[in-house]
Amino acid sequence: RKLRWAFRLGYLSVLGGIALVGYNVYMDRHPEPQVEPDPSKKTLVILGTGWGSISLLKRLDTENYNVVVISPRNYFLFTPLLPSCTTGTVEHRSIMEPVRTILRQKKGRVTFYEAEASSIDPERKVVRIFDTSEIKGSTTETEVPYDMLVIGVGAENATFGIPGVREHSCFLKEIGDAQKIRKRIMDCVETAMFKDQSPEEIDRLLHMVVVGGGPTGVEFAGELQDFFQEDIKKLVPEIADRFRVTLIEALPNVLPMFSRQLIEYTERSFKEEKINIHTKTVVKKVNEKSVEAEVTRPDGTKETIVFPYGLLVWATGNAVRPVVRDLMSKIPAQKNSRRGLAVNEYLVVQGTRDIWAIGDCAVAGYAPTAQVAAQEGTFLARLFNNMAKTEALEEKIRHLSSSLNLEPGNSAEISQEIAELERKLRRIKDVKPFQYSHQGSLAYIGSEKAVADITWFNGNVAAAGSLTFLFWRSAYVSMCFSMRNKLLVINDWLKSKVFGRDLSRE
């Protein structure tokens, strides 16, 4: 009988789960009518549609402001699964969520402009924007005024001015980068198979070089080796012994933000997977078909090595975007800041009024990660919701105070109401400064293995291997933006496992 009850309970929870998913999907497709923007309210301009800005928008009570969002990307990109798109383990549209869908779920209507901000004038409180898309109308450049401005434009790829990087390598930051890499991997394979190709040329074409041993470079190298082992090798057996992946890192080890044991585990695992790691090796120049790097030998001597390559992926971290650099140059208080806009503990850009910065473009003392950007966005949403509530309460108190003179008969009741409102106001105004809560770091390292440094009851737990890989997958699928994203990603994983990855070159 117990078994029958357990079965019924399980059946009911599955039905409940399906009903909940169905309800969410239905509500997403049939949202409530929205409150129209009110011109008497403050204009809040948000730059960017990445981790920081979308987390802010998700929790912001948009009916309290005239919200304007400006970004050249009309979608949110779930970056943690971007390396998986380079090999087709996950399809690129599965990790994109259209901004229009996100904004339609808000109570108050939000204006969206697909454009790039080129400059910010903090004196006149305007943002200059221009259309970066292929199709242009008669107006391609204009200004947007703001009362409050949030800068969440992220960062661009660091090249350190090394010659040839921009011309010859692929980055891994945007969807277009992942598509370009996917296409090039197969192009290298097919070109290596071209009739009468020389052995040296085959070796060059099948040499995939990754520069930067941070999590982007490591995750990409792992995905690439999986692609080769699980699919390319089976379908193009002629290249089985010639395909090589090399990871070049300037520091003495890869993944410097992870604990020692996880670094060693990753390096061991890469060795088993036959991914060559060259540490203490700094790339100095990139040519069309080779990179030149300086390696420091154990005795301290330096030597230049040339790596011929077919595909070169450049993953050496972040640099400040031009719009941010331009704003920094206008603010004397930002003179000493190098890595982005220095902000105070409420994320206000130092030396400005009514400008906040979040995510990779802000320097608040934390690593440039999605986790930090998302928490900063959530913090600002709470702050702005509170500010709107404060203003509404102050207005109500002002109104009641003036009624005190007009209605002396009700003065006791009114005074009590004012006191109650003032208590509420004090509670709302008491917003604590931003504090980041680190949940841990996760990275995929290939061969269905992952490494994780998890924060657990004020301590740290380091884990690695196949179980950690399952944890990595479940953590990221649960973090995907929408139900649609979650289902698509799970479907992609099943598809690539059952049928293999798609080798066609689009």
Ligand code: FAD
């Ligand atoms: P972004 O998410 O980069 O968003 C910036 C937005 O601003 C974009 O919409 C962009 O189009 C827009 N924009 C750019 N220029 C302008 C302009 N001039 N005007 C207006 N808008 C503009 N972090 C983790 O914590 N965990 C991970 O697993 C992880 N994996 C990653 C994997 C990869 C491959 C990469 C590249 C990064 C990964 N990160 C990860 C880091 C994480 O993606 C970033 O820290 C995060 O995206 C920063 O959020 P953001 O909002 O500051 O910027």
Ligand code: NAI
């Ligand atoms: P990174 O800054 O973390 O690593 C870049 C690496 O490139 C550094 O180790 C640096 O020493 C090396 N490098 C720089 N110049 C070089 C040169 N000329 N030659 C050889 N090596 C060189 O950059 P990454 O990996 O792009 O990450 C950026 C941010 O995004 C980081 O904060 C990271 O934590 C976050 N991120 C997190 C992920 C995760 O948690 N799984 C995944 C991807 C990114």
